[in-house]
Amino acid sequence: MAPRPSYRLTRIPEMTIRRLSVYTRCLLQLEEDGVKTVSSQELADRFNLNSAQVRKDLAYFGEFGVRGIGYYVSGLKAELQKILGLDREWTVVLVGFGNLGSALSRYKGFARQGFRIVAVVDDDPAKVGREIDHMPVIASRDMAREIKARGAQIAIVAVPAESAQTVTDQLVAAGIKAILNFAPARLKVPRDVRLKNVDLSIELETLSFYLAKGSRS
Amino acid sequence: MAPRPSYRLTRIPEMTIRRLSVYTRCLLQLEEDGVKTVSSQELADRFNLNSAQVRKDLAYFGEFGVRGIGYYVSGLKAELQKILGLDREWTVVLVGFGNLGSALSRYKGFARQGFRIVAVVDDDPAKVGREIDHMPVIASRDMAREIKARGAQIAIVAVPAESAQTVTDQLVAAGIKAILNFAPARLKVPRDVRLKNVDLSIELETLSFYLAKGSRS
DNA sequence: TAGATTGTTAATCGATTAACAATC
DNA sequence: TAGATTGTTAATCGATTAACAATC
Numbered sequence: 001m002a003p004r005p006s007y008r009l010t011r012i013p014e015m016t017i018r019r020l021s022v023y024t025r026c027l028l029q030l031e032e033d034g035v036k037t038v039s040s041q042e043l044a045d046r047f048n049l050n051s052a053q054v055r056k057d058l059a060y061f062g063e064f065g066v067r068g069i070g071y072y073v074s075g076l077k078a079e080l081q082k083i084l085g086l087d088r089e090w091t092v093v094l095v096g097f098g099n100l101g102s103a104l105s106r107y108k109g110f111a112r113q114g115f116r117i118v119a120v121v122d123d124d125p126a127k128v129g130r131e132i133d134h135m136p137v138i139a140s141r142d143m144a145r146e147i148k149a150r151g152a153q154i155a156i157v158a159v160p161a162e163s164a165q166t167v168t169d170q171l172v173a174a175g176i177k178a179i180l181n182f183a184p185a186r187l188k189v190p191r192d193v194r195l196k197n198v199d200l201s202i203e204l205e206t207l208s209f210y211l212a213k214g215s216r217s
Numbered sequence: 218m219a220p221r222p223s224y225r226l227t228r229i230p231e232m233t234i235r236r237l238s239v240y241t242r243c244l245l246q247l248e249e250d251g252v253k254t255v256s257s258q259e260l261a262d263r264f265n266l267n268s269a270q271v272r273k274d275l276a277y278f279g280e281f282g283v284r285g286i287g288y289y290v291s292g293l294k295a296e297l298q299k300i301l302g303l304d305r306e307w308t309v310v311l312v313g314f315g316n317l318g319s320a321l322s323r324y325k326g327f328a329r330q331g332f333r334i335v336a337v338v339d340d341d342p343a344k345v346g347r348e349i350d351h352m353p354v355i356a357s358r359d360m361a362r363e364i365k366a367r368g369a370q371i372a373i374v375a376v377p378a379e380s381a382q383t384v385t386d387q388l389v390a391a392g393i394k395a396i397l398n399f400a401p402a403r404l405k406v407p408r409d410v411r412l413k414n415v416d417l418s419i420e421l422e423t424l425s426f427y428l429a430k431g432s433r434s
Numbered sequence: 435t436a437g438a439t440t441g442t443t444a445a446t447c448g449a450t451t452a453a454c455a456a457t458c
Numbered sequence: 459t460a461g462a463t464t465g466t467t468a469a470t471c472g473a474t475t476a477a478c479a480a481t482c
Binding site for chain 2: 448449450451452453456457458
């Protein structure tokens with residue numbers, strides 16, 4: 001009944017984490033719709049997954065369900081938010097305020113899950129000193145100071161490929177522990193820093209593979 | 218020696234396609250650097266993959282290597298580009314010219330691989346009729362006509378979640394065969410239309426899981 | 435209680451990796 | 459030829475799914 005100790009050694013599959021994130025959003029919606037309980041089968045149907053998979057994903061972290069009933073929507077939601085670290089605010093710096101950076105800075109989905117961009121970093125003199133939605137734009141030479149002062153844990157990198165590694169080294173030196181990288185560059189980070197690359201082109205390229213295949217075969 | 222027939226039934230793993238895309242970019246770089254041949258081991262080392270995996274990925278599509286030598290960089294590059302459909306231009310419409318849409322419209326990585334955005338769709342009267350880097354901004358009521366006139370095959374959806382399904386239905390009706398969706402919505406499309414969802418929040422959420430775990434355990 | 439649904443074990447499936455004969 | 463590296467088979471590993479006793 002009690003969640004398992006979180007120091008358990010079982011390695012949790014990355015795909016499980018991603019699905020947990022999906023379940024959470026679904027539960028948020030269900031709660032809004034006033035639904036009280038949900039079964040693994042109902043959850044699975046929404047994403048065409050297997051109900052055993054849903055139960056297994058959850059079972060990595062504890063026993064959240066009630067046999068014969070299913071899961072209590074708001075209880076499970078709260079548990080998953082805690083597991084994913086969405087029950088608190090994360091302090092984020094956004095590096096790069098070009099096209100993509102400015103789009104990301106305005107992206108509402110981040111704030112909604114508790115990711116607060118507290119500073120935007122860009123060296124363009126035309127941008128430095130401005131303030132966008134309460135986010136100050138600062139120069140990179142002030143970045144480390146700001147990160148430490150604010151206790152920022154996460155950085156979003158949206159600079160050109162050429163400057164990505166330099167910026168990353170500065171972020172790491174300043175104590176950043178997780179980086180979401182949009183620059184088309186393979187970044188080197190120490191083992192204890194979590195790095196996630198988002199590649200916008202690769203998705204289009206896989207689509208074109210299937211289109212090309214379709215017109216071939 | 219000759220590539221295998223492309224009508225072969227073997228289902229190709231999605232992860233293989235994604236890696237093919239990664240190999241291609243690496244080969245592009247190697248070619249630029251004047252490197253003539255590369256072994257599966259060298260390729261693998263660059264992405265910490267296994268060399269057998271590289272060979273197997275390639276072997277789905279033919280025998281491109283030379284025993285004792287490795288792969289000829291420009292030859293393999295050309296083969297992979299053909300497989301991925303990157304040896305031609307794809308005609309793309311971008312729907313939604315808000316923050317994200319405008320960032321995507323300027324994103325250089327797409328054009329570099331032959332994805333040409335030929336029209337931007339947005340219903341904001343302040344935007345309709347403008348032209349951005351040779352891309353006309355048109356209203357959604359003219360979308361279908363433009364898609365047919367230009368023979369566009371791919372659409373990028375970057376509208377708010379609320380309008381995503383409506384827009385998608387129109388795209389499908391107009392003959393679009395592949396959709397890259399940035400809207401946080403689960404879209405329904407017919408089986409013959411390829412849909413790829415990009416979720417910007419989910420990446421941050423997996424990062425926060427590891428951060429939260431770190432501070433727990 | 436009877437019906438429903440969980441948590442978990444065992445079976446299946448698919449992807450990764452090791453190993454090696456083929457061959458440049 | 460000797461050395462290197464491929465393409466491919468067999469072994470391994472891990473993730474998904476089926477099945478079911480436990481139990482609300």
